[in-house]
Amino acid sequence: MTETTHDTVTSPERVDSTEYAARTPELAQPYRELGLAEDEYQRIRQILGRRPTEAELAMYSVMWSEHCSYKSSKVHLRYFGETTTEEMRAKMLAGIGENAGVIDIGDGWAVTFKVESHNHPSYVEPHQGAATGVGGIVRDIMAMGARPVAVADPLRFGPAEAADTARVLPGVVEGIGGYGNCLGLPNIGGEVVFDESYARNPLVNAMCVGVLKSDELQLAHASGTGNKIVLFGARTGLDGIGGVSVLASESFSGDETGSGRKKLPSVQVGDPFTEKVLIECCLELYRSGLVVGVQDLGGAGLSCATSELASAGDGGMWIDLDAVPLRAEGMTPAEILSSESQERMCAVVRPSDVEAFMEVCRKWDVTATVIGEVTDGENLRVDWRGERVVDVPPRTVADEGPVYQRPVRRPAEQDRLVADDPGALPRPGSAGELRETLLRMAASPNLCSREWVTSQYDHYVRGNTVLAQPSDGGVLRIDEESGRGIAVATDCNARYTRLDPYQGARLALAEAYRNVSVTGSKPVAVTNCLNFGSAEDPGVMWQFQQAVRGLADGAAELGIPVTGGNVSFYNQTGGDPILPTPVVGVLGVIDDVTRRIPTGIGAAPGEALLLLGETHDEFGGSEWSRVVHGHLGGTPPRVDLSREKLLGEILALGARDGLVSAAHDLSEGGLAQGLVEMALIGETGARVVLPEEADPFVWLFSESAGRAVVSVPRGEELRFTELCSARGLPCTKIGVVDTESRSLDIQGVGELPLTELRQAWEGTLPALFG
Amino acid sequence: MSAAGASIGVITFPGSLDDGDARRAVRRAGATPVALWHADADLHGVDAVIVPGGFSYGDYLRCGAIAKFAPVMTEVLRAAEHGMPVLGVCNGFQVLCEAGLLPGALTRNAGLHYVCRDQWLRAENTTSVWTTRYEPGAELLIPVKHGEGRYVAEESTLDELEGEGRVLFRYVEDNPNGSSRDIAGVTDARGRVAGLMPHPEHAIDPLTGPTDDGLGMFLSALDTLVPA
Numbered sequence: 001m002t003e004t005t006h007d008t009v010t011s012p013e014r015v016d017s018t019e020y021a022a023r024t025p026e027l028a029q030p031y032r033e034l035g036l037a038e039d040e041y042q043r044i045r046q047i048l049g050r051r052p053t054e055a056e057l058a059m060y061s062v063m064w065s066e067h068c069s070y071k072s073s074k075v076h077l078r079y080f081g082e083t084t085t086e087e088m089r090a091k092m093l094a095g096i097g098e099n100a101g102v103i104d105i106g107d108g109w110a111v112t113f114k115v116e117s118h119n120h121p122s123y124v125e126p127h128q129g130a131a132t133g134v135g136g137i138v139r140d141i142m143a144m145g146a147r148p149v150a151v152a153d154p155l156r157f158g159p160a161e162a163a164d165t166a167r168v169l170p171g172v173v174e175g176i177g178g179y180g181n182c183l184g185l186p187n188i189g190g191e192v193v194f195d196e197s198y199a200r201n202p203l204v205n206a207m208c209v210g211v212l213k214s215d216e217l218q219l220a221h222a223s224g225t226g227n228k229i230v231l232f233g234a235r236t237g238l239d240g241i242g243g244v245s246v247l248a249s250e251s252f253s254g255d256e257t258g259s260g261r262k263k264l265p266s267v268q269v270g271d272p273f274t275e276k277v278l279i280e281c282c283l284e285l286y287r288s289g290l291v292v293g294v295q296d297l298g299g300a301g302l303s304c305a306t307s308e309l310a311s312a313g314d315g316g317m318w319i320d321l322d323a324v325p326l327r328a329e330g331m332t333p334a335e336i337l338s339s340e341s342q343e344r345m346c347a348v349v350r351p352s353d354v355e356a357f358m359e360v361c362r363k364w365d366v367t368a369t370v371i372g373e374v375t376d377g378e379n380l381r382v383d384w385r386g387e388r389v390v391d392v393p394p395r396t397v398a399d400e401g402p403v404y405q406r407p408v409r410r411p412a413e414q415d416r417l418v419a420d421d422p423g424a425l426p427r428p429g430s431a432g433e434l435r436e437t438l439l440r441m442a443a444s445p446n447l448c449s450r451e452w453v454t455s456q457y458d459h460y461v462r463g464n465t466v467l468a469q470p471s472d473g474g475v476l477r478i479d480e481e482s483g484r485g486i487a488v489a490t491d492c493n494a495r496y497t498r499l500d501p502y503q504g505a506r507l508a509l510a511e512a513y514r515n516v517s518v519t520g521s522k523p524v525a526v527t528n529c530l531n532f533g534s535a536e537d538p539g540v541m542w543q544f545q546q547a548v549r550g551l552a553d554g555a556a557e558l559g560i561p562v563t564g565g566n567v568s569f570y571n572q573t574g575g576d577p578i579l580p581t582p583v584v585g586v587l588g589v590i591d592d593v594t595r596r597i598p599t600g601i602g603a604a605p606g607e608a609l610l611l612l613g614e615t616h617d618e619f620g621g622s623e624w625s626r627v628v629h630g631h632l633g634g635t636p637p638r639v640d641l642s643r644e645k646l647l648g649e650i651l652a653l654g655a656r657d658g659l660v661s662a663a664h665d666l667s668e669g670g671l672a673q674g675l676v677e678m679a680l681i682g683e684t685g686a687r688v689v690l691p692e693e694a695d696p697f698v699w700l701f702s703e704s705a706g707r708a709v710v711s712v713p714r715g716e717e718l719r720f721t722e723l724c725s726a727r728g729l730p731c732t733k734i735g736v737v738d739t740e741s742r743s744l745d746i747q748g749v750g751e752l753p754l755t756e757l758r759q760a761w762e763g764t765l766p767a768l769f770g
Numbered sequence: 771m772s773a774a775g776a777s778i779g780v781i782t783f784p785g786s787l788d789d790g791d792a793r794r795a796v797r798r799a800g801a802t803p804v805a806l807w808h809a810d811a812d813l814h815g816v817d818a819v820i821v822p823g824g825f826s827y828g829d830y831l832r833c834g835a836i837a838k839f840a841p842v843m844t845e846v847l848r849a850a851e852h853g854m855p856v857l858g859v860c861n862g863f864q865v866l867c868e869a870g871l872l873p874g875a876l877t878r879n880a881g882l883h884y885v886c887r888d889q890w891l892r893a894e895n896t897t898s899v900w901t902t903r904y905e906p907g908a909e910l911l912i913p914v915k916h917g918e919g920r921y922v923a924e925e926s927t928l929d930e931l932e933g934e935g936r937v938l939f940r941y942v943e944d945n946p947n948g949s950s951r952d953i954a955g956v957t958d959a960r961g962r963v964a965g966l967m968p969h970p971e972h973a974i975d976p977l978t979g980p981t982d983d984g985l986g987m988f989l990s991a992l993d994t995l996v997p998a
Contacts, residue, residue, distance in 0.1 A: 177884050181915075182825050184787030273825060277784045364784065456884050458915045460972040460979065463791040477978065594977060 015333075016054040017387040025051050034061035040402055047396045055382065055389040058334035059303040059397055066569055068300050069401035072535035073567040076548045080562045083552040088561040091524060093217055099143040099296065100210070101563020102217060103525045105589045109478055110214040111486055112144045115154065115207040115529035115585050117568035122204035125267040126171025130204050131179035132270040135342050137208040138183060139275075139296035142282050142345070145218030146210025149462065150476055151180050152189035153206050154490045154529070154583045155453075158199025160445035160768055165194070168202050170769055176206070177456040182272035183279065186465045187457035188474025189488055191583075194445045195495070200573040205529045205566075205583050209488055211478055218286060220295040222313035222348045225376045227292055229306070229319065230354070232361055232368035233278045233344040235327040236302070240268035240340025274343040281364035282345060290357045293348035303337045303397070305346040306372075307380055310394035313348075316377035317394065321384040323371040333382065333389040348374065408545050409538035417499060420633025422619040427697050434696060434749045437628065438672045441701070443760040444627045445768075447669045449680075452765035466593045470681055472515035472665045477593045485593035489515035489586055493668065494579035495621035496636035501543040503636055504621075505550030505582050510644045510705050511667050512586035513558060517648035518663040518708050520597040520655025521588030526555050528565035528584050533577020535569040543580040544569075551582060557641040560586075595655045600682025601711045603661040607737040608717045609686060611671065612647060613707030614730050617698045623668040624701045643706040646729050651708065659712060659720045666707040671734075672700040674709050675744060676757055685741030685754060688734055696748045711737050776995040777802040778988075779816035781846075781862075783837055784808065787824035788859065788971060795971040796820070799988035801995075811841035817995045818855040818899075819846050821862030823915075823969060834864035843869060855899045855991050856963045860916055863955070863965030872956055872965045873931065874923030876916075880948025884917035888980040889946055889968055891939040891954050898961035899994045901938055903986035910939075910983035912968040914946050914954075919967040921949035921956075931956055939966055 014020070021027075029051060031041040036057075044052050044060050052060060066072060089095070093102040093110055100114035118133025134151060141148045153176050158165045180187055190207070222229070285291050293313070295305045302324070310317040321336050331339070349357050354370060361368035375381070380397070382390035428437045441447055450469060459468040466485060467475035473489035491511040497504030509526065516523045528551060533540040555562050571578045590596060601607065619625050620634030654660035662682065666674045679686055690699050712720045724731035738745075743753045778801050780792045793803035804816050808826075813819065826837035837843065843865070850856050850871055858866035866872045879885060888911055893904035904910070923931070928950055931937055938955035945952050947967070955966025970984025 174883075181884060181886075182785070182787075184824065273785050273827070273829075276787075276825075280784070455887050458787075458884075458886050460886065460913050460915060460969065461787050461791070463794055463972060463978050465978060 015385055015387045015389065017389055018053055018391045019388065021053045022050045027051060029057055031057060031061065035065055036061050040064060048392065053389050055333040055337055056392055058338045059307065059390065062300040062303055062338055063307060063397045064401040066535065068304060070567055071402045072404050072406050072569060073544065074403050075405055076545050079548055080552045083556045084561050085556070088559055092561055092563060093214060094144065094219070095561065095563050099140045099220060101525065101527060102144055103563060103587060104214050105486060105524070107479060107482060107484055108214055109484065110212050110217065111209060111587060112141055112146045112212065113207065113209045113488065113585065113587050114140055114527055114564055115205050115490065115583060116140065116566045117529050117531060118204050118206060119202065119531065119568055119571055121267040122172055123168065123200065123202050126168045127175035128267050128269055130172040130175030132268045132342055133204055133206040134176055134179045135270045135275050136298045137206045138185070139298060139345065141208045141210035142279060143218065143220055143294050143296040144210060144212065145216050145286050146212040147283055148185055148208050148210045148279060150188045150209045150474065151185045151207060152187060152474060152488060152490060154191040156193045156195065156198045156203035156581065158194065158202065159196050160194045162199055164199060166769065172202065172204055173453050173456050179270055179272045181458040183276050184461045186459045186461050186468065188459055188465055188468040188476065189490060190469070191490060192450050192453055195579060197576065197578045201571045201578045203531050203571065203581060207488070207490060207585055209486070216286065218291060218294050220309055220312055221293045222309040222317055222374045223315065224292060224350065225315050225374055226351060227374045228349045228351055228354055228370045229317065229372040230347045230349050230357060230368055231324060231344060231371045232347065232366055234271065234274050234341055235325045235367060236336055236339045237327040237341045238331065238335065238339065241335055241338055268340045268342050270342045277364050277366060278343055278345060281361055281366045284360050285357060288356065288360060290349060290353045290360065291347050292350060295346045297344040297346060299340060301337065301339045301341070307394045307397040309346065309348065310380045311398035313374060316375040316379050316381065317372060318375050319372035319382045321382055323369055325367055325369055333384040406535055406541045407538040408541045410542045411539035417633055418635060422622065422625045422631055422634045425625060425629045425631060431748055431750050434700065435752065438700065438749065438752070439760045441624065441627055441669050441673060442676050442757060443764050444623065445764060446623055447673050448764035449762045451762060452769060466596050467519055467598065470677065471519065471599045473519045473521065473588070475519050475521065475590065475593060475596050483592040483594055485590045487516045487519045487521035487588035487590060490583055491515060492581050492583045493621065494581040495626070495632055497547060497580040497582060498632065499621050499634065499636050501546035501580050502550035503639060505547040506554040506639045506641065507636055507705060508582055508584040509551055509554040510639050510641060511665065512584045513644055513648065514665045514708065516586045516588035517651045518597060518665045519588070519590065520595055520652060521590040522652050523560055523586050523588045523648060525560055525587045526562045526584060528562065528582055529568065530565060531568045531571050531578065531581040531583065533570070533572040537577060540577050547580055547582040551584065554641055558645055597651065597655050597660050597663045599662060599664050599678060601662045601678045601686060601737045602682035602684030602739055604713055605737065605739040606714050607661055607711040608733055609688065609735040609737060610710050610712055611707065611732045611734045612650070612710060612724065612729055613643065614704060615699050615702050615707065616704045618702050618704050622701070622703045637703050637705045639705045646727060647706055647708060650724060650727060650729050653723065654710065654720060659716045660710045661713055662711040664709050666709060667703060670701045670703050671709065676761060678709060679744045679754060680758055680761055685738045685743045685745070686735055687738055688744070688746040690734060690747065691732060776992055777804050777816045779804045779806040779813055779819045781806045781808060781819065781821050781842055783824065783826040783840065785825035785827055786822050788822040788969065791971040792820045792822040792859065795974045795985065795988050798974050799985060799992055801992055806842055808840040808842050811845050813845050813849060818991055819849065821856070821858040821865050823860030823862060826861055826865060834861060834868040837865045838869040847871065850963050853960065853962055855994065857900055857987065858965035859969055859971065860967055863967055866963065866965045871963045872958060873927050874921055874956065876918050876967070877920045877922055878918050879920055885946050886913065886915035887946065889914045890942045891968060892942045894937045894940055895935050895957060898938060898957040898964055900964040900987045900990050902993055903990040909942060911981045912970055912973040912984050913979065914968045916967055919947040919949070921953045923950065934959065938964055939968070
């Protein structure tokens with residue numbers, strides 16, 4: 001950061017009030033250090049008709065940041081709305097713009113789900129960064145009036161064997177487990193992907209799923225003049241203040257212990273126990289009807305919560321900062337407003353309900369304080385020590401921030417990348433080579449068992465987890481009486497997106513959709529977490545624009561809405577951006593969870609193994625090309641979403657009628673990897689015979705989309721294959737389940753004892769991470 | 771008297787997590803679950819008490835160290851003295867050890883990581899109130915999920931537990947946490963107060979757990995509470 005001179009105003013002797021600001025227009029302010037551009041700063045002056053106070057500057061700078069304002073992505077994200085039809089919207093109770101999307105799943109139940117990134121903090125401080133990422137997304141879900149019921153974490157790291165990965169990954173996993181396990185939320189899915197582009201730019205995305213009765217939806221707005229603003233949960237401290245610290249005067253004393261301002265880490269520190277209690281407290285407040293509107297405090301803390309509540313409401317708001325319970329002495333108004341201390345919520349409460357509200361908080365030992373009220377004016381006004389430090393139109397802070405049309409340009413090198421076809425790479429030919437390739441692939445970091453990670457997460461708590469990792473999708477029971485449940489999956493193969501961001505995003509959607517389908521659930525909604533490099537790189541913006549279009553067009557083709565999402569730019573170190581990584585989450589519904597389809601084979605002897613879909617020679621971006629040749633080039637597999645939809649329908653019918661005893665989606669690593677996992681998870685062997693005309697290498701390792709392997713009970717084989725042919729879904733018998741056998745026997749490859757496969761598949765991560 | 775006549779209390783501390791699961795298990799076994807609040811010095815006339823898993827009060831000091839002072843625990847200690855059956859699962863086991871109802875202590879897993887997995891156990895004592903439904907030596911598959919589940923005690927205490935047949939369950943195959951002598955659960959001298967790290971309440975239905983092998987613990991208690 002370059003040093004510039006500026007004046008610091010707020011000190012024990014003087015408050016930078018609106019009145020003082022009006023009198024001192026010439027005062028130099030550190031807007032650049034706060035991340036505001038010159039024209040952005042001038043616009044703030046224009047809006048206010050004077051220079052902003054320090055507190056106002058802090059608010060605008062953080063709310064107009066990329067993270068909060070979506071200023072570079074907004075023009076592209078509109079495309080989601082434009083491609084969502086009324087029909088797709090029919091089941092949506094809340095969508096983009098709310099804290100999280102909400103979908104009606106029937107029987108009076110609604111589900112809300114969202115993914116958020118906590119990438120950079122998790123690189124700086126893996127444990128706390130990842131932990132507070134979980135905490136933040138859980139509060140987003142609570143702010144919708146829902147009980148959080150599950151989490152899942154899509155994670156991406158640098159090379160598995162890199163020294164820095166050994167620092168980041170264990171910390172991230174421990175942070176997620178330490179926080180999530182303590183909240184009592186089962187972790188039912190997620191991803192772990194390694195690629196060198198994520199070295200120094202790990203992606204730590206966190207998903208949370210919540211459940212509510214469809215008439216219990218809470219929206220974040222402050223209405224009703226005279227209603228009280230209540231801040232509850234943890235006290236507000238100096239953690240997570242980040243950039244705003246430049247506003248603090250060096251002479252300004254006081255810190256968490258008493259004297260001399262200590263620089264606290266800019267990554268927030270989480271306390272899961274406080275959050276757990278806050279969840280129960282919130283739910284009791286909702287049940288008791290004591291809340292008019294509610295907002296979580298996440299990024300940008302009180303600045304965000306108050307301006308968003310006021311902006312979405314029908315009046316103004318007045319806040320008394322002296323009432324905010326602090327855990328540090330001598331915090332400035334800017335710091336109080338910007339603090340990202342965790343485990344806090346803000347509610348709008350009718351005056352007559354305040355006492356009852358406080359009673360519930362006392363029961364849970366949660367600190368709650370009235371810090372202001374809804375006013376009949378239009379502005380958000382904040383007072384501190386008897387002086388007005390903020391007086392702004394809330395919409396200008398929360399909703400009407402800058403919008404940029406950043407330059408978009410397809411990178412010149414893209415053609416070279418696409419032209420570098422993997423067709424020229426040497427392929428294994430003999431049975432011995434195929435066998436060796438299969439074992440090497442199964443043990444590779446991106447295909448091996450995730451047990452080392454997922455065994456650190458509680459997936460049993462709450463007693464409703466029907467499927468969890470290593471299944472393709474997590475399945476939860478929602479209603480114990482009816483057996484109604486939901487499924488969730490997140491996916492993104494960023495190598496595909498790198499080769500073709502439009503098709504890559506559609507492939508990510510297709511895979512998440514398929515992963516929900518193979519559980520026997522019907523996909524109903526989409527969310528996303530779009531992780532990209534710098535928004536100021538036209539090539540990155542091209543990737544972003546293409547991915548958004550691919551995802552939106554794909555969702556429209558599948559007829560399911562994108563209910564929300566999150567954008568994370570600037571995931572790059574120096575000139576090298578990460579692989580474009582639009583993580584796609586799909587939510588599904590299953591009428592009766594007892595009908596869910598597991599992943600492992602072995603329910604009964606002699607079951608048929610059927611390959612659904614078509615296999616083509618498609619190796620662009622494949623895991624084989626990476627593991628064996630360190631190659632990335634060509635075009636990704638073709639994607640036919642109508643085929644994905646048909647596959648989903650057949651699987652749902654198969655689940656309902658008991659025609660399918662196991663199913664596994666085929667994606668990275670292809671059929672070989674799919675069979676290995678079905679056998680190992682089911683602890684059962686199988687005999688596999690590929691069609692005579694098949695090229696074994698292509699059939700075993702191609703990553704063609706739209707495919708799944710199913711096992712079908714003997715007596716149902718004819719019925720199932722007739723169902724497929726009647727609906728036009730290609731279905732090839734490739735073998736039988738052998739409950740007597742302890743090996744996977746693939747004709748033309750050889751016999752692979754399960755013990756040998758297990759050693760390969762399960763040995764890799766423990767060997768790397770201990 | 772029918773089984774439904776028996777009521778089993780399940781304590782909820784602010785950080786309890788598996789209290790709902792424990793109540794579900796009680797219901798599935800055929801008894802009436804009663805929610806007991808930590809700050810409430812009242813057992814509401816229940817016939818037995820379960821201290822469930824979780825992080826009671828956050829457990830920043832030592833697992834279960836604060837929970838033993840809860841008003842409801844004073845009542846539990848009093849009732850246990852008079853022979854009321856008490857079961858502590860995971861954090862509940864830690865609480866019962868801290869409270870002195872069971873010997874030994876639970877420390878950080880030998881592998882240092884929190885571990886959640888399906889675990890094979892062998893039933894050793896099948897005469898305690900909580901284990902009569904199991905055959906001696908029976909092998910059960912029940913989830914474990916904890917970061918501090920390594921059972922430790924003085925050698926003499928361990929010898930005494932073994933000698934008196936008070937080891938309820940032992941880990942088989944792979945000890946998940948480094949517990950002394952593979953001990954997964956123990957009982958008091960009268961066989962009425964029991965504690966274990968594995969979670970029987972997560973193994974009551976193969977739909978949501980690996981097996982229904984855990985249900986036997988709740989059925990066992992009911993056999994005592996409601997003699998046929």
